[in-house]
Amino acid sequence: MSVGTQAAGAPPQVHVRFEHVGKTFPGKGRRGAPLVALEDISLEISRGEVFGIIGYSGAGKSTLVRLINGLETPTSGRVHVGPHDLTALSERDRREVRRDIGMIFQQFNLFRSRTVAGNVAYPLKVAGVRRPERDRRVARLLDFVGLLDRAHDHPERLSGGQKQRVGIARALATEPSLLLADEATSALDPETTGEVLALLRRVNRDLGVTIVIITHELDVIRSTADRVAVLDAGRLVETGSVYDVFARPRTEAAGRFVGTALRDRPSPATLARLRRTHSGRLVTVRVRDQQGFQTRLARTFLDHQVAAEIVFGGISELQERPVGSLTFDLTGPGAAVDAVLAALRSDGVDVIEENPDPEPDPQEGA
Amino acid sequence: MHEFVTNLPVYREAIRQTFFIVIISVVAGGLLGLALGLVLYATRPGNLMANRAVFLAVNVLVNVIRPIPFVIFLTAIQPVMLHTIGTTIGTNAVTFALSLSAAFAISRIVEQNLLTVDPGVIEAARAAGARPVGILLTVLIPEALGPMILGYTFIFVAVVDMSAQAGLFGGGGLGDFAITYGSQRYNWPVVYITVATIVVIVQAGQFLGNWLARRALRR
Incomplete structure (x- = not known):
């Protein structure tokens, strides 16, 4: 594999770098308004990591990933892949860079006119790899994705998960150092999604x-x-380790996205129901990755003689x-x-009062 | 019937000429039409080799020539024929005109069938580092092959039809034979036998086309 090796402990090598990248599509027709797809994107992706990009549909994700292999060109800023500044290269040179970048797609995009083996062989033919070597590599790749026995079938005879595995084998054919996955599991059922993701982790x-x-x-993600x-x-709006972004989103937009995913905050309707059956103050505490966090929480409640009942939430594992x-x-x-809330906050705990009362009264209950 | 038998050698020669006209026209017109269709597809705005000027030029050319009825086209391009093949009558002239006419019809069929190919597949080929010309030849044509064969079969039938019309201009072939030895002599058996022969040729072509298309589509 043509993977850049790095000494253990060395700082991670940057593989992909975006510098203030913007992409605007011209409007359709003569009077169509131009569409701003991406604005001022700067990010760095390290060699050897799995980097996720999330967002609602229409957020510009697909455009962003196509800037990495030069299928789209930015209207402003620079995109670097390895030592290459894609924005400075000619289309011919970009084609060379693309051979070191595999890509898989939501709808698989396999060639219907070719067999499974023919699909995997295609990038090798493009790269000018000769017959015996090509056959050897195709067999090895199909073995890697567990589809060696389907080599001579046509793609339409495969299930969705199998098609994506062919897609992965095809994307890896030229032994790229970078793989782009564009909604690669969005057309798959949960079980098949798991298999494909396991394969990606193996890659x-x-x-x-x-x-x-x-x-x-x-x-x-x-x-x-x-x-x-x-x-x-x-x-x-936010970049960081999966744990940090999920456990402690810093921006409202990220919080909205992550909140819908973890579903660990009560919805307004749930809050209204809780308030009907519970007379105390509803407070949400974000769980921290610290030894004895819950014990300290309980002790704080006890010390102040406050009764605490868990009415909503949950703890799961991330990374x-x-x-x-x-x-x-x-x-x-x-x-x-x-006093409890003050003590927790001074201890660095994230505390959210689920109490936006219509008319907040600071003296209430005193 | 007796008279038909005496004309048998002429009938055989007519069949040979029809095959010559039709095969040359479908192959030469087919290749030229394929090239024109690829240009139309590739240069269309937003496509692989988008080029507004080339697209508009070829598009207008095809739109102008295609609606011209073949018998009129045949006379209209006589000056061109004189320059290129040195004659305006006979089998060669008819074949030349028919090849051109078929090419323009085929260009549209090729273009339409290429347009139905999933853009995602083209993107996959681009992502693999393929060149635009390579994508046209090794991805688009194979992906659209099944319907394209059916389109060519349709054109084959149309060419047989037009080759018979060309008989009016002394182009030779079965149309010429049916007119000269059949209807002009009120010899209806000759006309019917010729018609039956054309039907058989068309049926055989259609059968072959369907069979090839089915193989390409693997259905």
């Missing part, structure tokens, strides 16, 4: 291929990516670390509850 771990995953499915960028209306939030119904003397 990353065993072959050292850098993977960029575009998706609107947070579960895909959660189970596969190391780092993630959140794209909202053509802008990059082998706990993540989630718990909503408590806190009852006790008003000053005591305030």
Whole structure:
């Protein structure tokens, strides 16, 4: 594999770099308004990592990934892949760079006129690899994705998951160092999605291929990516480790996206129901990745003689670390509850009061 | 019937001429039409080799020539024929005109069938680093082959039809034979036998086309 090796402990090598990239599509027709797809995108993707890009549909994800292999060219800014500045290259040179970048698609985009083996062989033919070597590599790739016995079938006879595995084998044919996955599992059922993601993790771990995953499915990012960028209306609103972005989103847009994925915050309707059955103050605490976090929480409640009942929430695992939030119904003397909240906050705990009362009264319950 | 038997050698020669006209026209017109169709497809705005000027020029040329009825086209291009093949009558002249006429019809059929190919497949080929010309030849044509064969079969039938019309201009072939030895002598058996022969040729062509298309589509 043509993977750039790096010494252990060395700082990660940048594989893809965006510098203030913008992309505007001209309007359709003479009077159509131009469409701004991406604005001022700057990001770095390290060699060997799995980098996720999430966002709602229309956020510009597909455009962004196509800038990496030069299928689209930016209207402003620069895109670097390895040592190449794609924006400075001719189309001919970009084609050379593309051979070091594999791509898989939501609808698989297999050639119907070719067999499974023919599909995998195509990029090798393009690259001018000769027959015996080509056949050897195709067999090895099909073996890698577990479809050696289907080599002579045509794609329409395969299931969705099998088609995507052929797509992956085809994308890896020229032994690229970078793989782009554009909504690669969005057309698959959950079980097949799991299989394809497991294969992608294997591609990353065993072959050292850098993977960029575009998706609107947070579960895909959660189970596969190391780092993630959140794209909202053509802008990059947040970039960080999957754990940080999911457990502690810093921006409203990222919070909205992650909130819908984790579903660990009560919805307004749930809150209204909770308020009918619970008389205390509803407070949501974000779970932290710290030894004895819950114990300290309980001790704080006890110290201030505040009764705390968990009424909503949950804890799950993300990148082998706990993540989630718990909503408590806190009852006790008003000053005591305030003291608890102050104590938690001074301890660095994220506390959200689920109490936007119509007319907040600071003296309430005193 | 007796008179038909005496004309048997002429009938055989007529069949030979029809085959000559039709095969040359379908092959030469087919190749030229394929090239024109590829140009129309590739240069269309937003496509692989988008080129507004070339697209408009070829598009207008095809639109102007295609609606001209063949018998009129045949006379209209006589000056061109004189320059290129040195004659305006006979089998060669008819074949030349028919090849051109078929090419323009085929260009549209090729263009339409290429347009139905999933753009995602083209994107996959681009992502693999393929050149535009390579994508046209190794992805688009194979992907559109089945319907394209049916389109060529349709043109084959039309060419047989037009080759018979060309008989009016002394072009030779079965149309010429039916007119000269049949209807002009009120010898109806000759006309019917000729018609039956044309029907058999068309049926055989259609059968072959369907069979090839089915193989290409693997249905």
